[in-house]
Amino acid sequence: MSTEPMSGAEIILKALVDQGVEVIFGYPGGAVLPIYDALFKQNALRHILVRQEGGAVHSAEGYARSTGKVGVVLVTSGPGATNAVTGLTDALMDSVPIVCLTGQVPTHLIGNDAFQEADTTGITRPCTKHNYLVKHVNDLARVLHEAFYVAKSGRPGPVVVDLPKDVQFATGPYTPPAEIQHRSYKPQTKADSRRIEQMVELMAKAKRPLFYCGGGVVNSGPEAAQRLTELVRLTGYPCTLTLMGLGAFPASDPLFLGMVGMHGTYEANLAMHDCDLMINVGARFDDRVTGKLAAFSPGSKKIHVDIDPSSINKNVRVDLAVVGDCSSVLADLLKAWKAKKPKVDERAIAQWWKQIDGWRKRNCLAYEKTDKVIKPQYALERLYALTRGRELFVTTEVGQHQMWAAQFLKFEKPNHWMTSGGLGTMGYGLPAAIGVQLAHPEALVVDVAGEASILMNIQEMSTAVQYRLPVKIFILNNQWMGMVRQWQELIHGGRYSESYTASLPDFVKLAEAFGAVGLRASQAGEVDDVIREMIKVDRPVIVDVCVDQTENCFPMIPSGAAHNEMLLGPADKAEKPTSEEGMVLV
Amino acid sequence: MSDSKRHTIAVLVDNEPGVLARVIGLFSGRGYNIESLTVAEVDAAARQSRITIVTSGTPMVIEQIKAQLDRLVPVHRVSDLTMVGPHVERELALIKVRGTGEKRVESLRIADIFRARAIDSTIDSFVFEMTGSPDKINAFIKLMEPLGLIEVSRTGVVAIARGSQPI
Incomplete structure (x- = not known):
């Protein structure tokens, strides 16, 4: 049932509207001018003009991850598309549903090294x-609907649709979205029921069980996190989350052991190492979680x-492999567990908790309390304390500040924590915060940043100001690429090669130059005041928190080490030099 | 790796632009081996092509290769013929040999034993065509070396499972 013929550009916008799109993040250019012309003539879609295409993709990621919807990007050919590549890779690694429309030179010029041509596909x-x-306008509507289906179904991810300019001008039929039965792409969402039964059996007889859950639970939707929470509480088993999974289980719950992995908690990592049953839901055994593979959780099923x-x-x-969507699997599992009412080994579980509580007493996130300098951990503790009770969304850049934010900010719900986990993209946080704020205009959106990362996409301040998006950029400014400096200190003999940034801008003046508000805290006593002021101001704010330059992020599992070889603080490092095998790992 | 094993994998794909690049990019991007790869359309009406890949790896790597192939959007089916049971593998080779006199006669004689056909001939050369398992072709080429082997062109392996069922 096709409607009257439309131009390719009109078909594209109609397809977006029919897919429920409200916002697109983009930047115009020669090869997408017909689409921008069509945009000009309509009101259904809101276009957010970014300042660089990389920002557009990260904004769409922030939008997608805080709403569960598909994020949409529109960029031109050539440099427009190549600038989007980092964001696309980021979205692929973290399984974020994105549809990225790229302009392309007209079909007859493809392959001719035309102006702003790149082999985008x-x-x-x-x-x-x-x-x-x-390549043909008759395929346009079908491909666009299929692109949305592929982006959001199964394991979500980014999809690029490359649109030659002549196809945007050509006239063709529009077909509305229909139930898609793809010829070859058919992700399995419902797990095999026998595997669910086996899972219940294994869980019932475990003596030292541990839930290890990740971003898959978040991607599966809010009901997946609710089901996980119900299941974990029903069993009384401990639960740890990956960086991507934070918020999938309430951080305030006593069953939560904190984050797992390289900078995860002592109790979470030792529980990973010593458990006899690891129940991985929606996590992918990333190297940042496993550490040394040969010594990874040696005694567990x-x-x-x-x-x-x-x-x-x-x-x-x-x-036991269970292929399926987390939400569906957790629903089946809850049902099976409730039906079977298995008798768990309560004595063993109590003993396991006793062991875990012993590890917890180590208080691994403790840091030196001082009022001489601002400890970055202190700044984040205060940020958390002063924002409690608010609808808070947090994005981050990449580095020490990201790990401290993961350790010190506590998330009760999914979709409130947006960070570049897989790719580790510096410059992610500010554009992501813009996308989050657009989707949640009333909420408090904070980008926890480092002074190095923030400069990678600082141009997006201009976007935030243009659209009056009151994002708060909370810079933990130590003047170093902190994580690089930390590795150089611990692994490369303190040779701080190129990790210090001289000639940093004055971030307060920089904020003002963009038409935003700049605040600074140089002493511990000022931290509360700037945070209160930052929350109060209804405009974009950059907060420059001048923190201790030498603070390192602990606990830390050095690369190539096992979970039970973690460094808990500065005193630990001398005794355990990093192995040669570990040094070559990133 | 000591437990690395050769596997022949058949992949049914939509015959659309870029599909071969997706498969090859997957192998190069993830560091898997390709010993040979053949591709051609096998169902014009359904626009489907069949790719036969011969690869090697540990059981864990082979499992990854299959899962990664299956994950590509235009891939319909991935079948590990080495695992599913008995199957036949064939390869076509064209082999150019130059020689005169006794060597020329000897090359013809060996070609006859291997059931290779001479499909081109000049006064001092032959082009032989032969099909067979890769091992058989290797053996024939080895024998042609001292007799004046000039050039070889091979298709790589195509394979199909025995019995009445499709993959």
């Missing part, structure tokens, strides 16, 4: 879940629930 093939080059079969047995061989 070639370049983006390894950094997208799928991509399309639409492992269950892995994942929607992507290629995640199973990739890094760690598991004993």
Whole structure:
């Protein structure tokens, strides 16, 4: 049932509207002018003009991850598309649903090295879940609807649709979205019921069980996190989350052990190492979590629930693989557990908790309390304390501040924590915060940043000011690329090669130059005041928190080390030099 | 790796632009081996092509290769013929040999034993065509070396499972 013929550009916008899109993040250019012309003539879609295409993709990621919807990007050919590549890779690594429309030179010029031509489908093939080059207007509507389906179904990811300019001008039919039965792409969302039963059996007889859950639970939707919470509480088993999973289980729950991994808590990592049953729901045994693979949780049976079969047995061989969508699997599991009412070994579980509580007493996130300098951990503790009770969304850049934010900010709900976990993209946080704020205009959105990362996409301040998005950029400014400096200190003999940034801008004046508000805290006593002021101001704010320059992020599992070889503080480092094998790892 | 094993994998894909690049990019991007790869359309009406890949790896790597292939959007089916049971593998080779006199006669004689056909001939050369398992072709090429082997062109392996069922 096609409607009267429309131009390709009109078909594109109609398809977006029919897919429920409200906001697109983009930047115009020669090869997308017909689409921008069509945008000009309509009111259904809101276009947010970013300042660089990389910002557009991260904004769309922030929008997508805080809403569960597909984030949409519109950029021009050539440099527009190549600037989007980092964001696309980021979205692929963290499974964020994105549809990125790229302009392309007219079909007859493709391959001729035309002005602003790039082989966009070639370049983006390894950094997208799928991509399309639409060579005929008759395919346009179908491909666009399919792109949304591929982006959001199964394991979500970025999809590029490359749109030659002549196709945007050509006239063709529009077909509305329909139930898609893809020819070859059919992700499995419902798990095999026998595997659910096996899972219940394994869980029932565990003596030292541990839930290890990740971003897959968040991606699966809010009901997945509710079901996980119900299941964990029903069993009374401990639960740890990955960086991407924070918020999937309430941080305030006594069953929560904190984050796992390289900078995770002592109790979470030792529980990973010593458990006899690891119940992995929606996590992918990333190297930042496993540490040394040969010594990873040597005594445990492992269950892995994942929607992507290629995640199973990739890094760690598991004993029971359950392919399915986390939400669906957790629903089945809850039902099966309740029906069976298994008798768990309560004595063993109590003993396990006793052991865990012993690790907890180590208080691994403790830091030196002082009023001489601002400790970055202190600044984040105060940020958390002074924002409690508010609808708070946090994005981060990448580095020490990101890890401290993961350790010290507590999330009760999913979709409130947006960070670049897989790719580790400096410059992610500010544009992501813009996307989050657009989706949640009334909420408090804070980008926890470092002074180095923030400069990577600082141009997006201009976007925030233009659209009056009151994002708060909370810079933990130590004048160093902190995580680089930390590794150089611990692993490279204190040779601080190029990790110090001279000639940093005055961030207060920089904020003012953009038309935003700049605040600074230089002493511990000023921290509360600037945070209160930052919350009060209804405009974009940069807060420059001048923190201790030498503080390192602990606990830390050095690369190449096992979970039970973690460094808990500065005193630990001398005794345990990093192995040669570990040094070559990133 | 000591437990690395050779596997022949058949992949049914939509015959659309870029599909081969997706498969090859997957192998190069993730560091998997390709010993040979053949591709051609096998169902014009459904616009489907069949890719036959011969690769090697540990069981964990082979499992990854199959899962990663299956994850590509235009891939319909991935079948590990080495695992599913008995199957036949064939390869076509064209082999150019130059020689005169006794060597020329000897090359013809060996070609006859291997059931290779001479499909081109000049006064001092032959082009032989032969099909067979890769091992058989390797053996024939080895024998042609001292007799004046000039050039070889091979298709790589195509394979199909025995019995009445499709993959």
